[in-house]
Amino acid sequence: MDILSYEVTLPVVPAGSDVVAQRLDVTIDGVTASQSPELGVLVVPVEAPQDSAVALSLVYLDDAGNQSQASVRDFVATDTIVPAAPGEMTVTLVGERREE
Numbered sequence: 001m002d003i004l005s006y007e008v009t010l011p012v013v014p015a016g017s018d019v020v021a022q023r024l025d026v027t028i029d030g031v032t033a034s035q036s037p038e039l040g041v042l043v044v045p046v047e048a049p050q051d052s053a054v055a056l057s058l059v060y061l062d063d064a065g066n067q068s069q070a071s072v073r074d075f076v077a078t079d080t081i082v083p084a085a086p087g088e089m090t091v092t093l094v095g096e097r098r099e100e
Helices: none
Strands: 003-009 019-028 031-035 043-049 053-062 071-076
Touching (some): 019 043
Antiparallel strands (some): 019 031, 019 053, 053 071
């Protein structure tokens, strides 16, 4: 099984808001794991098995414990990275033959 690595870019928390925390739920083929990136963290690594269904859900929490609506992103973990090109080929003359 191939594991694909992603970087999820989070939005900037609005200036002047009372947001004190953010929660990112990562669901892979129906299994959810939650993480709480520090405010100001803009890139979060996520890994998923190739061809798995991935759902991301980000919410903000304010100082009173209220939760925002979720920002949601769904995708299928698809390998779109092309392999490196082959190296240069060489051609070497290895003999000669005479025909009449």
